[in-house]
Amino acid sequence: MPVLGLGVYQIRPNQAKQVFQWAIDMGYRLFDTASLYGNEKEVGQAILKSTVTRSEFFITSKLWNTDQGYNNALSAFENSMDQFGLDYIDLYLIHWPVTNLRLESWTALESLVETERVKAVGVSNYMINHLEELLQKCSVIPVINQVEFHPWLYKKALLKYCEENRIQLQAYSPLTKGQKLGDKKLKKIGDKYGKSPSQILIRWCLQHNVPTIPKSANKQHLEQNINVFDFHLTQKDMMKLDLMNQDYSVTWDPRDYP
Numbered sequence: 001m002p003v004l005g006l007g008v009y010q011i012r013p014n015q016a017k018q019v020f021q022w023a024i025d026m027g028y029r030l031f032d033t034a035s036l037y038g039n040e041k042e043v044g045q046a047i048l049k050s051t052v053t054r055s056e057f058f059i060t061s062k063l064w065n066t067d068q069g070y071n072n073a074l075s076a077f078e079n080s081m082d083q084f085g086l087d088y089i090d091l092y093l094i095h096w097p098v099t100n101l102r103l104e105s106w107t108a109l110e111s112l113v114e115t116e117r118v119k120a121v122g123v124s125n126y127m128i129n130h131l132e133e134l135l136q137k138c139s140v141i142p143v144i145n146q147v148e149f150h151p152w153l154y155k156k157a158l159l160k161y162c163e164e165n166r167i168q169l170q171a172y173s174p175l176t177k178g179q180k181l182g183d184k185k186l187k188k189i190g191d192k193y194g195k196s197p198s199q200i201l202i203r204w205c206l207q208h209n210v211p212t213i214p215k216s217a218n219k220q221h222l223e224q225n226i227n228v229f230d231f232h233l234t235q236k237d238m239m240k241l242d243l244m245n246q247d248y249s250v251t252w253d254p255r256d257y258p
């Protein structure tokens with residue numbers, strides 16, 4: 001899986017064609033979508049029309065909350081595949097750990113791996129308690145846990161737990177949906193390297209060995225966000241960023257799912 005991809009939440013179908021074309025031309029190969037986002041069709045079309053071979057792309061989608069449960073999950077996956085128009089996708093995730101249904105949904109995802117229409121399965125928004133429950137019951141271990149992760153929500157214990165259990169953490173909303181891009185301390189670190197706040201935040205994820213999927217529909221931003229492999233944050237600057245943690249979240253709280 002590429003360590004950096006494009007998150008496509010809120011990329012509207014009418015802008016998707018142009019945005020995905022820019023992204024592919026710039027070298028983006030991972031596209032992170034979900035049935036909720038309403039643009040699986042446009043992702044599939046971009047892949048099918050591209051001159052880049054299918055095997056170079058990495059496509060992720062997710063099972064939405066109202067589709068959880070064994071049978072519902074299987075039919076939701078079929079609906080997603082109809083939207084994509086692709087033979088397979090690379091990764092399918094349980095979007096949120098919906099209470100009382102998540103284990104049944106996981107059994108459905110395990111059975112999908114056998115069909116080879118999805119290469120791997122994982123979860124999203126799982127906290128340690130959700131993972132403990134799953135690891136006790138599952139026969140296939142989730143390869144990925146995709147969670148909100150940035151310096152203001154540095155989930156250190158979860159990262160450690162995932163590393164110990166060979167589950168790869170993946171960061172969503174790495175740019176805090178734009179909310180903290182004007183932070184003065186962040187800007188100061190960026191100025192030192194001649195890099196933008198978004199580039200610093202992406203590097204922070206990567207240097208914690210956490211792959212990430214920043215979203216942008218803007219050509220300059222797309223370019224900035226993928227050009228993060230020519231510099232390295234010092235240990236001291238990584239620590240400065242680590243210390244910015246405030247348990248500040250830009251989305252729903254997974255702890256709401258007991």
Ligand SMILES: NC(=O)c1ccc[n+]([C@@H]2O[C@H](COP(=O)([O-])OP(=O)(O)OC[C@H]3O[C@@H](n4cnc5c(N)ncnc54)[C@H](OP(=O)(O)O)[C@@H]3O)[C@@H](O)[C@H]2O)c1
Pocket residue numbers: 006007008009010032033095124125146147171172173174175176177178181196198199213214215216217218220221222224225251
């Ligand atoms: N599993 C889940 O529950 C879950 C939840 C949330 C998100 N996600 C995934 O994670 C992806 C990313 O998270 P996100 O969309 O919440 O937010 P994000 O990537 O943290 O931030 C996106 C925002 O930052 C702006 N931006 C991007 N690059 C920028 C740059 N270089 N300079 C200035 N502003 C920039 C974007 O505006 P422009 O478009 O104008 O550039 C947009 O407003 C989503 O698209 C989705 O695929 C998953």
